[in-house]
Amino acid sequence: MFPPTPAEKAEVVTICDHLQNLKLSPNLPNAFTEHGAIMAANVPNADQAVEMSVHTVRTFVRLREAVTHH
Numbered sequence: 001m002f003p004p005t006p007a008e009k010a011e012v013v014t015i016c017d018h019l020q021n022l023k024l025s026p027n028l029p030n031a032f033t034e035h036g037a038i039m040a041a042n043v044p045n046a047d048q049a050v051e052m053s054v055h056t057v058r059t060f061v062r063l064r065e066a067v068t069h070h
Contacts, residue, residue, distance in 0.1 A: 001030045001031070001032050001033075001036050002030065002031055002033070003028040003029070003030055003031070004028060004029070004031050005028075006028065008031075009022070009028055009029070010023075034060040034061075034064060037056055037057070037060055038053075038056075038057055038060075041053035041056045041057060
């Protein structure tokens with residue numbers, strides 16, 4: 001987990017409409033690396049949590065593939 005730079009925060013807020021409240025916040029949010037997201041996703045043990053963990057990991061894999069291809 002790490003805080004993004006102010007420029008990275010501004011870029012994410014511009015791209016993601018659901019993060020508009022973050023635009024006015026003086027604080028930098030924490031972000032997860034792919035490995036950090038996998039570790040966090042593996043903490044809960046309920047069926048629904050496990051299912052969401054799989055979706056989270058798949059999303060990170062797709063994002064990584066998209067970045068490497070473009």
